[in-house]
Amino acid sequence: MSVTEGATPSGVRRTRGRRAGISLPRIIEAARSLDAGAVTMQAVADKLGVDRKAVNHHVSDRDSLLRLLALDSLSRSSRTVEIPGEASWQEACRIYAEAFTESLIAADALAEHLMPDDSLYAPFIEPAEALAAKLTEAGFDDEAAVRSLALLVNLCWAHARDTIHVARSGERLRPRLTRELVAGRDPGAFENLARIVEHGIDTYDRKQLDFAVEVFVRGLEAVLLSAGTRTARHAVR
Secondary structure, X not given: OOOOOOOOOOOOOOOOHHHXXXXXXXXXXXXXXXOHHHOOHHHHHHHHOOOHHHHHOOOOOHHHHHHHHHHHHHHHHXXXXXXXXXXXXHHHHHHHHHHHHHHHHHHHHHHHXXXXXXXXXXXXXXXXXXXXXXXXXXXXXXHHHHXXXXXXXXXHHHHHHHHHHHHHHXXXXXXXXXXXXXXXXXXXXXXXXXXXXXXXXXXXXXXXXXXXXXXXXXXXXXXXXXXXXXXXXXXXX
């Protein structure tokens, strides 16, 4: 009898539980082969040729499965991230930001299932350690280093969400809302916003991410300089 992959022959009872011979990695692999919108517990069970309860034995529900898929996508992207030993802390920030943001964007429809908790950052723990080392070597204390990492992650997260929204909806929300809110009001009261929005500058593109990271880096340079100045003044006293 010929059986296509994932199908169960007619009359053959589906296996379930531990005896189904499936594991969490196999479940994720099967789910990965489906379009994100088509991922359900039943669809994965069908793909594996097992009873849905066998999948439930490892994953409680569809939301949990989609979250695991999103984390899997992030993890596979993080394996290619490398911060060279000779890189400056500024360049390390840029490398980390680009890689983290692109990984979130690559998750696409799955990104909405990512939560800003430890599991989100776990796949990037090695690049984060490399970046923390660069910041420490540059003279940032531990508090400044961890605040810097948190700020950089938030910056990446925000840009990725913007990019995914535009890719899926085709709508650039900020300029539309600005035009709508300014329209019909006293032109003199909102002349700057009215002028700026008409330039049609795309604040959802890669240039926006580069700009944000550059502002972040320049800001940290100012923080480092200020800390060094305070230390020097304290030493003189």
